[in-house]
Amino acid sequence: xxxxxxxxxxxxxxxxxxxxxxxxxxxxxxxxxxxxxxxxxxxxxxxxxxxxxxxxxxxxxxxxxxxxxxxxxxxxxxxxxxxxxxxxxxxxxxxxxxxxxxxxxxxxxxxxxxxxxxxxxxxxxxxxxxxxxxxxxxxxxxxxxxxxxxxxxxxxxxxxxxxxxxxxxxxxxxxxxxxxxxxxxxxxxxxxxxxxxxxxxxxxxxxxxxxxxxxxxxxxxxxxxxxxxxxxxxxxxxxxxxxxxxxxxxxxxxxxxxxxxxxxxxxxxxxxxxxxxxxxxxxxxxxxxxxxxxxxxxxxxxxxxxxxxxxxxxxxxxxxxxxxxxxxxxxxxxxxxxxxxxxxxxxxxxxxxxxxxxxxxxxxxxxxxxxxxxxxxxxxxxxxxxxxxxxxxxxxxxxxxxxxxxxxxxxxxxxxxxxxxxxxxxxxxxxxxxxxxxxxxxxxxxxxxxxxxxxxxxxxxxxxxxxxxxxxxxxxxxxxxxxxxxxxxxxxxxxxxxxxxxxxxxxxxxxxxx
Ligand code: FAD
Numbered sequence: 001x002x003x004x005x006x007x008x009x010x011x012x013x014x015x016x017x018x019x020x021x022x023x024x025x026x027x028x029x030x031x032x033x034x035x036x037x038x039x040x041x042x043x044x045x046x047x048x049x050x051x052x053x054x055x056x057x058x059x060x061x062x063x064x065x066x067x068x069x070x071x072x073x074x075x076x077x078x079x080x081x082x083x084x085x086x087x088x089x090x091x092x093x094x095x096x097x098x099x100x101x102x103x104x105x106x107x108x109x110x111x112x113x114x115x116x117x118x119x120x121x122x123x124x125x126x127x128x129x130x131x132x133x134x135x136x137x138x139x140x141x142x143x144x145x146x147x148x149x150x151x152x153x154x155x156x157x158x159x160x161x162x163x164x165x166x167x168x169x170x171x172x173x174x175x176x177x178x179x180x181x182x183x184x185x186x187x188x189x190x191x192x193x194x195x196x197x198x199x200x201x202x203x204x205x206x207x208x209x210x211x212x213x214x215x216x217x218x219x220x221x222x223x224x225x226x227x228x229x230x231x232x233x234x235x236x237x238x239x240x241x242x243x244x245x246x247x248x249x250x251x252x253x254x255x256x257x258x259x260x261x262x263x264x265x266x267x268x269x270x271x272x273x274x275x276x277x278x279x280x281x282x283x284x285x286x287x288x289x290x291x292x293x294x295x296x297x298x299x300x301x302x303x304x305x306x307x308x309x310x311x312x313x314x315x316x317x318x319x320x321x322x323x324x325x326x327x328x329x330x331x332x333x334x335x336x337x338x339x340x341x342x343x344x345x346x347x348x349x350x351x352x353x354x355x356x357x358x359x360x361x362x363x364x365x366x367x368x369x370x371x372x373x374x375x376x377x378x379x380x381x382x383x384x385x386x387x388x389x390x391x392x393x394x395x396x397x398x399x400x401x402x403x404x405x406x407x408x409x410x411x412x413x414x415x416x417x418x419x420x421x422x423x424x425x426x427x428x429x430x431x432x433x434x435x436x437x438x439x440x441x442x443x444x445x446x447x448x449x450x451x452x453x454x455x456x457x458x459x460x461x462x463x464x465x466x467x468x469x470x471x472x473x474x475x476x477x478x479x480x481x482x483x484x485x486x487x488x489x490x491x492x493x494x495x496x497x498x499x500x501x502x503x504x505x506x507x508x509x510x511x512x513x514x
Contacts, residue, residue: 167215191222
């Protein structure tokens, strides 16, 4: 594995295939495959990049599939070579992983976006759904669904990610408190296993594979089609932010909101430490209706907590919605002068992070290293966590948004591969740091990694029962600890569906035996 040292320039790893079958034989076997799409051996440097921008592995080839059979043929070829070669295969969605998870050194990348050829197939009946390619971007699914007056129920904050990429993790956003994560809102999958078999799976067909693949970090198969649950789409969103200076009151209100039968559609929150500016605000395009009041609010250097909620509506029932929201807000204990409201279209709301992306791209601040840390923290430990992290570790700086919001475990499907804390309610806390180019200071890579380690060490030392979301580890022992009692099932599924450990080597969970 080739990890870019904090201060050095990024370099491309040379492909190395140490195997009994030489790389030239593999090369010509791949070249001879009869495919609907094609396989490239040149101009494939883009496959060495991801959003994390810290790991860079050069593959041998990139498969641009035009059919499911292209993927199955390629996996079958590599499977057929047995353990005489260490060649492996990684599906690459939109490449928005953080630590090389969608990369493979000297192996084959499956460029899933090239499979986006089939038209999306909609069922607009009572149990509405859409069948999409595993390489489809969520933003495209949104636009197509809206043409039918429908929408998926559960989202990520950013929609320029593929279905296969988010379902391999969980797919969590402010709708998860009600609908569960995206892995809860899928009826059926088509999967190419590590043996090259094409398998349809669902709650009642090949269930073990279905549950394994959901949150399965790409370890058991490549998702080629997903059947996504839909509901009627609203047109507008009331988007509200409220500030708190006391974490206990903030989190009590968040927990109240996710537990009550109120009709909010989205509940998140974030931490404001000492700084504003583009890097901290890029996930949002929130423009309060009263910008003067918003700009006049002074935090006086204090750490603040912002509750963010949204209510979907159609213009014809706006007055009912306003009454309904007033009733909900009257139960909360935010700082009364800090109610900021905005009204935007449903698409603007869901695609809000993309606006920040475009601004950052203009300034050359999008393709920087992103040493993100995402944690799932049991409700009983969140106050202890917040006191140490926001009171001690991160007091003087923040290098990007810090999201924090609770979800109900009862809304998460049991038995998937995603690992969550043991309690009924847990928080997602996401430290979404960006490294400033050439910085060796507090916004440099070394400093941020150091802060991440301090946070992780604190959790470990105090046995908070925290789990990483979008997890990344270097050793199998760390993975075993991550999976805990789910490890045996995960291992058994690997040996059933990908016995040679061909798929998704970038997670460093299993190593192909040669
Ligand atoms: P890739 O990075 O291409 O792949 C990710 C992993 O999935 C790899 O291991 C890959 O091999 C595997 N994979 C890809 N496609 C398939 C497939 N078809 N079948 C099987 N395995 C596959 N996550 C959230 O939950 N909520 C958020 O709000 C959120 N916001 C984000 C915002 C930004 C700006 C970014 C960069 C990421 C965000 N994420 C969020 C994380 C994101 O969901 C994951 O990083 C996701 O894996 C990225 O999808 P991708 O299509 O880019 O996948």
